[in-house]
Amino acid sequence: MKQSLFTFIKSLREFLANKLNQYNTTLPYVITVIVALVIVVGGINLFVELTETLKTEMLASYDTAITDYIIYYRTPGLTSYFKFMTLVGNAYGYLIVLAVFLLVSLLVFKRWKYVLQATLVLALATGSNMMLKRFIDRARPSIEHLVSVETLSYPSGHAMSAMAFYGFLIFLVTKFNINKVMKYVLIIALIIIILSIGISRIYLGVHFPSDVAGGFIAGFIWVVFCILIFDLIELFRKDPKT
Structure with a gap:
């Protein structure tokens, strides 16, 4: 994405140079940020479209059918696995993962900024999720809950944070100079998580499928936006013309 951003900014700079006799050298970056915001707004629009269908009978039927299909396969082994995975998506789970990631970043890659970036993405997703839950105010499913919950339902905070945090880690893995097999293994493992x-x-039993879908969409919006901004900041710092 960084190379694509560089090419876009270079083309934009050449276009501005041909059209304008003088212009602020930061203008291409400002325009790029605006484009990034437009992308985010488009993603938010998709999220809002899904939100507006929450009370429709069609979505309710899909939610019921998918939920019934998934809980039909409840077994002690699967219950233990999914309880563990839901703990991985809790605050303590992220603290452990961040601590491990910090050690790897410092000892292997000699860079701590990746941990800071991942933490920022997670914080943005978590904070915005809390606001969205309050604004939309959707109750939890009325079926049996196998774990205790206290907050509202839509969008799923676990799904939103997982997509934002682990999705950003997938992006970082693609940048790391490591063995290709290891890279693919890590990416697949993160997708599974x-x-x-x-x-x-x-x-x-604590979320509707549409809650999870909404969380994934919202989390992905944050991933794309943050990657664009982080790459843009790095290009701006290295640009001799600014």
């Missing part, structure tokens, strides 16, 4: 955390919330 994201999906398992989302499915766990349906399996445990």
